[in-house]
Amino acid sequence: MFEQGPFGRQAEEMIEQLKKTLGDTFGEDFTASVRERAMSFRTDLIEEDTRFLLEAELPGFRKEEIDIDYTASYLTIRAVRHEQNPESDETRRVIRSERRYGEFVRRFFIENADRDKIRASLKDGILKLDIPKKEVAGGKRILIEGED
Template identity: 50%
Template sequence: MFDLVPFGRRREDAWGPLAKAFNDVFNDDFFTSMRPQMLSFKTDVRETDQAYLLEAELPGFRKEDIDIDYAAPYLTIRAVHQEDGSVEDNHQQLVHKERRYVEYVRRFYVQDIDEDSIRASLKDGLLKLEVPKRQSTKSKRIKIQD
């Protein structure tokens, strides 16, 4: 029958405090605190009586790289950037080639908006969205007749 003790646990038992110290130092992910910043983009969201106003920082992205989609009740902003740079010598031998693919996605829960009137603009790496709220119908009082 298989031993139910996890492998890492057995290693710690065999090496004692030395294994625990080693794991604490080398298994600690240095980039954990920076990961949310690397995988997302900063966005400010303000609300007025008429609309939601979003400002998203997307430096280096062109408007062709950004896709904005609304599927009730989620507004999704997706920014994709691809780079393929290469340098070749006279003999067509590859000297240096790099590829980079970056994709950022943010979803916002917004309901009761006028999806046909959403406006977007991109200038100097700042995406601005105006998401108008649906005009609420005024309530009507009804009196009981009988």
């Protein structure tokens, strides 16, 4: 009667059951995308002339629980939430707990970001990143000298 949503351990169990039931009908890519959506968060990534703007929904996370890394043109956002069991006693019992726990990770390929100037803020569950682009020297037209 009271079941938790498809997150955490139950998501893994559901995916394993799908694999058993469907076999290789959809392949590993199908189950990987289901798992990714269950343990992910929504983001918007916008490119402007001089920068990228990224907004990620991370409600309930504190800034200490979020790690942002930019290495080799990949921006990785990792948020870790540790399980906190709701307290039950003789007068009160937990019937349903729908909070997601675990590690939530998104990775984006962002070329030419100026890693030293990336700025991040977290307000009302929205992580905002301002990612300036590196200044790239303009091209130079080369003229061929000599006879035709």
